[in-house]
Amino acid sequence: MTFLGWIAAGLAAAGAAPPAAPGLPIAPPAPRAPAAAPILAPPRHAGAQDALALQARYAEAMQRVAERQRVFPKSSDAAVLSGRAAQGGLVFGRTVPGATARLDGETVMVDEDGRFLLGFGRDSAPTALLVVTLPDGAVERIAIEVEDRDFPVQRIDGLDQSKVSGFTEAQLEKIAADKAKKDAARLETHARADWADGFAWPVEGPISGVFGSQRILNGEPKRPHSGLDIAAPEGTPVRAPAAGIVRLAESGMYFEGGLVFLDHGHWLESAFMHLSRIDVAPGQRVEKGDVIGAVGATGRATGPHLHWSLKWTDRLVDPQLVLPPPADKAAAAAE
Ligand SMILES: [Zn+2]
Numbered sequence: 001m002t003f004l005g006w007i008a009a010g011l012a013a014a015g016a017a018p019p020a021a022p023g024l025p026i027a028p029p030a031p032r033a034p035a036a037a038p039i040l041a042p043p044r045h046a047g048a049q050d051a052l053a054l055q056a057r058y059a060e061a062m063q064r065v066a067e068r069q070r071v072f073p074k075s076s077d078a079a080v081l082s083g084r085a086a087q088g089g090l091v092f093g094r095t096v097p098g099a100t101a102r103l104d105g106e107t108v109m110v111d112e113d114g115r116f117l118l119g120f121g122r123d124s125a126p127t128a129l130l131v132v133t134l135p136d137g138a139v140e141r142i143a144i145e146v147e148d149r150d151f152p153v154q155r156i157d158g159l160d161q162s163k164v165s166g167f168t169e170a171q172l173e174k175i176a177a178d179k180a181k182k183d184a185a186r187l188e189t190h191a192r193a194d195w196a197d198g199f200a201w202p203v204e205g206p207i208s209g210v211f212g213s214q215r216i217l218n219g220e221p222k223r224p225h226s227g228l229d230i231a232a233p234e235g236t237p238v239r240a241p242a243a244g245i246v247r248l249a250e251s252g253m254y255f256e257g258g259l260v261f262l263d264h265g266h267w268l269e270s271a272f273m274h275l276s277r278i279d280v281a282p283g284q285r286v287e288k289g290d291v292i293g294a295v296g297a298t299g300r301a302t303g304p305h306l307h308w309s310l311k312w313t314d315r316l317v318d319p320q321l322v323l324p325p326p327a328d329k330a331a332a333a334a335e
Helices: 050-069 169-185 325-333
Strands: 008-011 078-083 090-094 099-102 106-108 115-119 127-133 139-145 153-156 205-207 212-219 227-231 235-238 244-253 259-263 267-274 291-294 305-312 315-317
Touching: 106 115, 115 305, 169 244, 169 259, 205 305, 244 267, 259 291, 267 291
Parallel strands: 153 212
Antiparallel strands: 008 139, 078 090, 090 115, 099 106, 099 127, 127 139, 205 227, 227 305, 235 291, 244 259, 259 267, 267 305, 305 315
16 A cells, blocks of 8 residues: 555636547536535535435536546645545645635635645545635635445454443443533644644554454444554553644543543544543643553453544544554564
């Protein structure tokens, strides 16, 4: 896999005549769109029917884009993208200060240096449309191909059944109270691009669970695995994989056990679960490499490991795609 696995193609600003290519029909110039006019502006919580209609309109829009697009060899004129455009991938963008960006109609945070972040969920569609509006009002549309990935099935047996299903009234209350705390911790973010410096492994150890796998817990099908599991002895220090602001630091969560949320900016947040010890407090800023707690087996776990989830807006993404290769682990496994 190449690190720069993304493909970006751009469409000239609306209103500009598309370049003539031999053998292709030349479309008449489109009327100039108002600045920042999105092709699509889906409601935040579209229902299933809305989502279907949206998909149909989107497919149609993409077809028009494909017919008229101008392919840039590296990046578009308006935005430079890097990272991995794949299901579960994060893409790091840079445009000019003062520009705005929308991904499939949703506004994306652009900081004062023109940096922005895009994320693609496990079940992302194969294409996405980035619309960048430059400070002079010029609009550039960039079609992004999102690489399809296969996710394995993982069966885990021997979990405490009270953490899997058949919850009592009291347990349901505890689960709801935990959820309220997590929701409250996710209401804000910051504009500092703490992700721009890259990510490091929070602990060293064998991978015991990958992102996106279809989970079967004690024989019951459950939601796909939300993050990366790294096995390590109880008490192993957990280090911040990137800088950020602590938004939640709670021990005793029903499923997560000891849980820390770390906000890397631009709505990108790490969650570290099953911690045996927590060394940080909400509101605290930590730098990359700082110890935030220790590995444990608290909450729903069969043994000591770190579960690390990464979430961009409401989309879970795969921590492994932003990590450097586990050099020591690969060497150790070969012995
Ligand atoms: Zn896990």
